[in-house]
Amino acid sequence: xxxxxxxxxxxxxxxxxxxxxxxxxxxxxxxxxxxxxxxxxxxxxxxxxxxxxxxxxxxxxxxxxxxxxxxxxxxxxxxxxxxxxxxxxxxxxxxxxxxxxxxxxxxxxxxxxxxxxxxxxxxxxxxxxxxxxxxxxxxxxxxxxxxxxxxxxxxxxxxxxxxxxxxxxxxxxxxxxxxxxxxxxxxxxxxxxxxxxxxxxxxxxxxxxxxxxxxxxxxxxxxxxxxxxxxxxxxxxxxxxxxxxxxxx
Amino acid sequence: xxxxxxxxxxxxxxxxxxxxxxxxxxxxxxxxxxxxxxxxxxxxxxxxxxxxxxxxxxxxxxxxxxxxxxxxxxxxxxxxxxxxxxxxxxxxxxxxxxxxxxxxxxxxxxxxxxxxxxxxxxxxxxxxxxxxxxxxxxxxxxxxxxxxxxxxxxxxxxxxxxxxxxxxxxxxxxxxxxxxxxxxxxxxxxxxxxxxxxxxxxxxxxxxxxxxxxxxxxxxxxxxxxxxxxxxxxxxxxxxxxxxxxxxxxxxxxxxxxxxxxxxxxxxxxxxxxxxxxxxxxxxxxxxxxxxxxxxxxxxxxxxxxxxxxxxxxxxxxxxxxxxxxxxxxxxxxxxxxxxxxxxxxxxxxxxxxxxxxxxxxxxxxxxxxxxxxxxxxxx
Numbered sequence: 001x002x003x004x005x006x007x008x009x010x011x012x013x014x015x016x017x018x019x020x021x022x023x024x025x026x027x028x029x030x031x032x033x034x035x036x037x038x039x040x041x042x043x044x045x046x047x048x049x050x051x052x053x054x055x056x057x058x059x060x061x062x063x064x065x066x067x068x069x070x071x072x073x074x075x076x077x078x079x080x081x082x083x084x085x086x087x088x089x090x091x092x093x094x095x096x097x098x099x100x101x102x103x104x105x106x107x108x109x110x111x112x113x114x115x116x117x118x119x120x121x122x123x124x125x126x127x128x129x130x131x132x133x134x135x136x137x138x139x140x141x142x143x144x145x146x147x148x149x150x151x152x153x154x155x156x157x158x159x160x161x162x163x164x165x166x167x168x169x170x171x172x173x174x175x176x177x178x179x180x181x182x183x184x185x186x187x188x189x190x191x192x193x194x195x196x197x198x199x200x201x202x203x204x205x206x207x208x209x210x211x212x213x214x215x216x217x218x219x220x221x222x223x224x225x226x227x228x229x230x231x232x233x234x235x236x237x238x239x240x241x242x243x244x245x246x247x248x249x
Numbered sequence: 250x251x252x253x254x255x256x257x258x259x260x261x262x263x264x265x266x267x268x269x270x271x272x273x274x275x276x277x278x279x280x281x282x283x284x285x286x287x288x289x290x291x292x293x294x295x296x297x298x299x300x301x302x303x304x305x306x307x308x309x310x311x312x313x314x315x316x317x318x319x320x321x322x323x324x325x326x327x328x329x330x331x332x333x334x335x336x337x338x339x340x341x342x343x344x345x346x347x348x349x350x351x352x353x354x355x356x357x358x359x360x361x362x363x364x365x366x367x368x369x370x371x372x373x374x375x376x377x378x379x380x381x382x383x384x385x386x387x388x389x390x391x392x393x394x395x396x397x398x399x400x401x402x403x404x405x406x407x408x409x410x411x412x413x414x415x416x417x418x419x420x421x422x423x424x425x426x427x428x429x430x431x432x433x434x435x436x437x438x439x440x441x442x443x444x445x446x447x448x449x450x451x452x453x454x455x456x457x458x459x460x461x462x463x464x465x466x467x468x469x470x471x472x473x474x475x476x477x478x479x480x481x482x483x484x485x486x487x488x489x490x491x492x493x494x495x496x497x498x499x500x501x502x503x504x505x506x507x508x509x510x511x512x513x514x515x516x517x518x519x520x521x522x523x524x525x526x527x528x529x530x531x532x533x534x535x536x537x538x539x540x541x542x543x544x545x546x547x548x549x550x551x552x553x554x555x556x557x558x559x560x561x562x563x564x565x566x567x568x569x570x571x572x573x574x575x576x577x578x579x580x581x582x583x584x585x586x587x588x589x590x591x592x593x594x595x596x597x598x599x600x601x602x603x604x605x606x607x608x609x610x611x612x613x614x615x616x617x618x619x620x621x622x623x624x625x626x627x628x629x
Contacts, residue, residue, distance in 0.1 A: 070257045077261060185268040188299030188312055188322075191261045 001111035001148075001170070003046040003055040005080065006101065007062045008036040009071040010121040019220045026121070026220070035071045038116025040078075041176040044183035045146060046114050047079045054148035055112065057081050061104055063088050063097060069199065076194035077186035083197070084108075088204040088211075094122075096211035098130035103207055105135060110171065112153065117142050117175040128175040138168035142177040259318055266325035269298055274329025281330065281454035282600050285446070287411050288333060288454060289369070295337060296366025300326065303341050304489070309348030309356060310364050316489055317551040320496040324547075327500030331604035332454040334500065338493035339407050342486050343370035343416050347433065350473040350482055355433050359414050368413035371436070372490075373403040373460060374483050381617050383418075384426035384480055388462065390419035397421065397432060397472070399440075399465040405611070409458035410443040412436055417462070418479045426480035433471040440465040451603035488562050490612045491569035492551050495576075498608045499543050502576035505583035505601045506536050512587055523586070532586060536579045543572045563625040570618035573608040580605055 011017055012032040020027050035043075049055040060075035060083040062068040072083035086100055105113065118125035132139035138153075140146075144163070145156035148170075157164040158177045168174070186194070204211065232238045242249045273291055281288055295301055303319040305311025314322075319341070327334035344363050347356055347370075362368040379386040388401025399419055406415075415434040422428030434441075444459030474482060510533065513524040523529050550568035553561040584591035584598045591598040609615045 070260070073257065074261060074264075185265045185298075186261065187297060188262055188265060188303070188314075191258060191265065192312065194261075195258065 004110035094126035132173035270329025278330035323496035324500035429479035431479035495572035498576035509583040566621040
């Protein structure tokens with residue numbers, strides 16, 4: 001079975017995001033970028049499934065500009081077999097992402113699509129669900145465990161009330177949550193080998209997909225600055241503040 | 250450690266080095282220092298990552314990376330543990346020597362296991378009576394049937410007693426540097442005796458011992474290059490060794506600088522964060538500036554070495570002197586910003602300072618570096 005795994009290039013999660021002076025977007029000029037951490041977890045899981053014999057080939061796919069090739073090389077260095085870059089200069093919305101991935105799936109016919117549950121830039125958390133809908137495949141989102149058993153993927157989902165176990169008929173789309181695994185880092189020999197692995201590029205413009213924007217961003221603002229803490233002199237005062245000010249009890 | 254013209258591959262190498270340093274070195278560095286533990290399992294893991302064969306030629310099974318890439322990788326590793334990263338640089342240097350100059354037979358015998366970290370290497374040049382005056386070394390390798398008989402002592406040998414393969418500079422000919430040859434010696438050979446583990450100020454995650462050779466037989470095939478080439482090979486290795494040690498100073502100083510940056514924002518005195526005081530700001534600005542100068546000088550020297558530039562030795566010596574002095578100073582400034590907390594072992598700064606002190610002494614003292622620079626610039 002072939003596994004398709006998505007890798008989005010996003011702002012490095014460990015640096016402070018800054019908004020452009022005109023408030024239109026997060027500034028991405030000359031800032032450090034990285035693979036979306038949830039996608040990294042998805043790549044790791046695909047590799048573990050391959051090592052376990054459940055998957056025979058791992059194909060990494062990204063949609064983005066020329067720099068997204070670096071992100072795909074990272075997936076290849078971790079151990080993916082080959083990569084596909086859908087070249088696009090513009091940042092496309094989740095619906096368009098799902099359409100593009102659907103077209104890639106139609107061509108590649110994977111038995112399993114692994115994605116990060118969301119990209120940490122837009123935090124939309126939509127593409128995986130929409131892709132499963134378009135393909136009419138089973139979906140398991142926010143998974144913290146996956147086991148392949150023949151034609152079935154048994155997954156554990158992290159939901160508000162606890163854990164939910166589902167059996168999905170393959171092919172399926174699953175999205176990775178934080179606790180699914182801890183991704184490996186690439187060894188230097190594997191980084192060097194990754195340079196020679198196949199990476200196909202296809203222009204988004206040639207795919208005949210409507211990627212017109214449907215969402216208008218009205219404005220962006222920085223989160224409210226954290227207020228300094230207050231020392232309380234007794235447990236009673238603490239409970240009082242939790243009730244009246246924080247309103248958590 | 251970013252540079253403007255960084256390649257994608259270099260960025261990937263550094264990302265892996267950084268993650269390895271953060272996950273496999275940093276959390277244990279204080280304990281390794283305190284208990285003087287040589288972390289051989291970690292060195293094996295480092296080899297799996299490729300860190301023990303960085304610039305050994307590809308033809309000999311290494312990664313064949315440039316000195317520039319290697320230097321930046323060592324800097325990242327030393328952010329996690331200076332002493333362990335420094336040992337890795339020594340191992341890399343010896344592996345590079347074996348990969349370049351050993352006979353095919355000796356290379357096939359000793360190098361593969363060194364590149365996988367299953368065996369570890371030591372570089373044996375300094376003697377009790379020959380430190381800076383290394384060309385005057387007295388360890389003798391007397392020609393016997395089928396090989397050499399080795400007699401003498403080496404001192405301050407990194408890894409000694411826990412390593413497997415030694416590269417020993419010994420006298421096969423007359424007085425002076427031209428009478429020195431480089432030999433590969435198995436560390437458990439008959440006639441080898443190790444001195445006590447030295448109790449050191451820093452560099453505690455690697456043992457340092459004297460080695461005594463008493464009629465140790467070394468087969469002919471373990472001679473590197475030709476008789477009389479040993480001192481030249483030792484010095485060529487040290488050109489790179491000096492870059493490596495400078496890298497370890499730079500990475501450590503960055504770690505101290507980053508710790509200080511975080512600390513001054515957090516630490517409050519007189520009702521405000523000490524980052525708000527102009528003295529703190531100026532000190533941090535100087536630290537940043539000095540680190541930038543050191544980084545650029547390191548890269549420039551490494552590029553001279555990569556290009557086999559005629560001034561490579563000059564550049565490496567100047568860089569080693571400048572970077573190890575100034576990075577020590579940067580760590581000292583970081584310690585001062587930490588106040589009393591910088592002096593206690595709960596914080597890593599005092600260890601950084603202790604570890605960096607020896608970088609101004611070894612791989613050629615900084616005074617010898619000045620001699621090398623002066624000799625070269627006055628020669629024209």
